[in-house]
Amino acid sequence: MQQAELIERIKELKKKRNAVILAHYYSRPEVQDVADFVGDSLGLSQEAVRQGADVIVFCGVHFMGESAAILCPDKTVLLPEIDAGCAMADMADVPGLRKLKEMHPDALVVCYVNSSAAIKAESYICCTSANAVEVVNSLDADEVIFVPDKNLAAYVATHTDKKIIPWEGHCPTHHQVLREDVLRMKEVHPEAEFIAHPECRPEVLKLAEKVASTRGMIVYAKESKAREFIVGTECGLIHALLKEAPEKKFYCISEYACCPSMKMVNLENLLVSLENMQSVVTVPDDVRERAKEALDRMLAVKINR
Template identity: 85%
Template sequence: MQQVELIKRIKELKLKRNAVILAHYYSRPEVQDIADFVGDSLGLSQEAVRQSADVIVFCGVHFMGESAAILSPDKTVLLPEIDATCPMADMVNVEGLKKEKEKHPDALVVSYVNSSAAIKAESYICCTSANAVEVVNSLDANEIIFVPDKNLAAYVAARTDKKVIPWEGHCPTHHQILREDVLKMKEKHPEARFIAHPECRPEVLELADYIASTRGMIMYAKNLPAQEFIVGTECGLIHGLLKEAPSKKFYCISEFACCPSMKMVNLEKVLASLEKMQKVVTVSEDIKVRAKQALDRMLAVKVG
């Protein structure tokens, strides 16, 4: 089926199912283009709550679909590719987190939304890269266990007086962005501003002109007079950057800054998902209740 026909059929089925398509900035460009809402983890979490549709088709990885299912229990949440998992989310397990909580009984657990529903259920509150610092600083505790990203934990630790105990996890895509990559790109594009995601290594963030979530990076690049930017995150964001600032130039930090899991969803899979109402994301009631408390606490934190 040609792309034009695929898109036409997807639109028809969206109306028939009363469905809405949500996509992350790291998804394929053609998937972002057919989405009703494209955003970062925080924006997508908020949008899942706001939507009045009966069906949410979530073009992202598994933990994102789980979050939508938890926050919108009255909606059917479909994940076009059920095997699209987040390697970083898989780096923390419930048993290990429980042991860490036993070691630090006075600490509260902050889990990055890039984690499974089961991990969220073991957490006091969730956070995203857009609100991690505000979330941690809002807590009435001096010790924080931060899972699963040690790089985001380090970023937060530098911006709070609280003791942050990091979990030894990381995003492989961001973690393989090296200081040398930045220096090479800065030499190649001396006029460009370097914008970076806080999932990057601390030594990479030290070279950044601006550090922010994916949405934060877009707004910075859009509003700044500068015309050239080196993009220190998954390169799918460049599509969103060009949509918001089409006259500017954006350079991907590295050819390796690509998340295979985020690219697994394509138009054919979105269509199949709507045609067959597959794959439905389910979360057990016990985990759903506890995970929702952590997500609700996050959504209640004021940012900016």
């Protein structure tokens, strides 16, 4: 089936199923183009709650589908590629987190949404890269356990007076971006500003003109007077940047800044998912209820963007 036929069939089934397609900025360009909404973790979490559709097709990785299922228990949530996982999310485990909580009984747990439903259920509140600083600063606690990304934890620590106790996890795609990569790209593109995601290493963030979430990068690039940007995040964001600021130039920080899991959803398995109503993401009720409390607390925090 040709791409045009795939897209037409997806549109037909979407209408038939009363479905909405949500896609992360890191998904394939053609998947972003067929989606009803494209966004970062925070934006898509909010959109999932707002939608009146019966079916949510989440073009992303497993923890994103779980978040939608937690927030929208009355809707059917489909993940076109059920094996699309997140290496960083897999670095956190419940027994380890419970042990850390016992070691720091006065600390509240802030859980990055890039984590499993089980980890969210063990946490007080969730956060995204867009609101992590605001979430931490909103808490009535002097100590915070931050799980699972040590790089985002280090970034938050520079914007709060609270003691941050980090979990030793990281995003492999962002963590492999090195200071040397930035210096090399700045040499090749001396007029370009470097914008970076806070999942990058601290020494990489120090070289950035702007540190922001995925959506924050788009907003900054559109508003900045600069005409060229070196983009320090997953390569999929380039597609959205070019759509929203076509008059500007964007250079991915590295040819290796690509998350294989985020590219697993394609038009073919998206169509199959809608045709067969597979693969459904479910979360056990006891886990869902506790995880929803953490997500609801996050969604209630006001951010200044």
